Amino acid sequence: MKLSDDGKRLSYRHLRKEQNVLKRKRMGSSIYLFALLLLIIFFFMKESGLFTTFTIDQESVPPPANLHPVVEERSGQFIKQAADKGITVVITDGFRSSEDQDRLYEKGRTASGNIVTNAKGGQSYHNFGLAVDFALKTPSGNIIWDRQYDGNKNGIADWTEVVEMAKALGFEWGGDWAQFKDYPHLQMDFGLTIAELQRGKRPPNSSSLIADSEKDE
Numbered sequence: 394m395k396l397s398d399d400g401k402r403l404s405y406r407h408l409r410k411e412q413n414v415l416k417r418k419r420m421g422s423s424i425y426l427f428a429l430l431l432l433i434i435f436f437f438m439k440e441s442g443l444f445t446t447f448t449i450d451q452e453s454v455p456p457p458a459n460l461h462p463v464v465e466e467r468s469g470q471f472i473k474q475a476a477d478k479g480i481t482v483v484i485t486d487g488f489r490s491s492e493d494q495d496r497l498y499e500k501g502r503t504a505s506g507n508i509v510t511n512a513k514g515g516q517s518y519h520n521f522g523l524a525v526d527f528a529l530k531t532p533s534g535n536i537i538w539d540r541q542y543d544g545n546k547n548g549i550a551d552w553t554e555v556v557e558m559a560k561a562l563g564f565e566w567g568g569d570w571a572q573f574k575d576y577p578h579l580q581m582d583f584g585l586t587i588a589e590l591q592r593g594k595r596p597p598n599s600s601s602l603i604a605d606s607e608k609d610e
């Protein structure tokens with residue numbers, strides 16, 4: 394009597410155990426299926442390029458905090474070329490943080506002075522380390538923005554000479570812009586728009602660019 398009772402209980406327990414195992418097995422396989430599906434979706438998005446545009450944003454790609462090495466290198470080159478012609482160039486501004494840019498934007502608007510920029514923080518190539526502003530230095534040590542000044546007396550305005558040297562090195566000059574002429578401004582955009590830079594796109598790795606230029610030599 395007691396034995397058979399135990400036997401019943403045992404078989405019942407055994408049955409429940411089997412059912413549980415079956416349930417777990419079924420759950421396990423559906424989890425595997427779900428994971429596999431996620432993996433397939435992930436690879437599909439990665440291949441199609443959908444994924445990158447979704448994940449790259451300002452948060453994941455912080456803006457640089459310095460002048461781009463190539464911009465810095467080329468700036469040094471036109472400064473030297475100008476010096477060889479008797480022109481002293483000073484870089485008055487290079488990398489600018491977004492906060493610095495906002496402050497500059499207020500100049501001539503809520504702050505005193507003339508308007509010097511139409512770009513707010515994050516809207517200027519300076520904010521991505523891709524632009525420099527220059528001025529000239531006279532022998533007496535004055536910093537000037539005189540575009541007619543011909544300090545080396547060769548019949549060509551020093552400003553124009555510097556701009557030509559910078560352009561030959563790949564810079565774009567703000568004085569060529571149709572909308573807002575920015576005469577001290579020189580930039581290298583590496584084919585990237587401000588919108589692209591804001592989305593987190595960056596110029597190619599500087600080391601590979603420098604390596605490429607060294608290969609040419």
Ligand SMILES: [Zn+2]
Binds near residue numbers: 524577
């Ligand atoms: Zn500038």
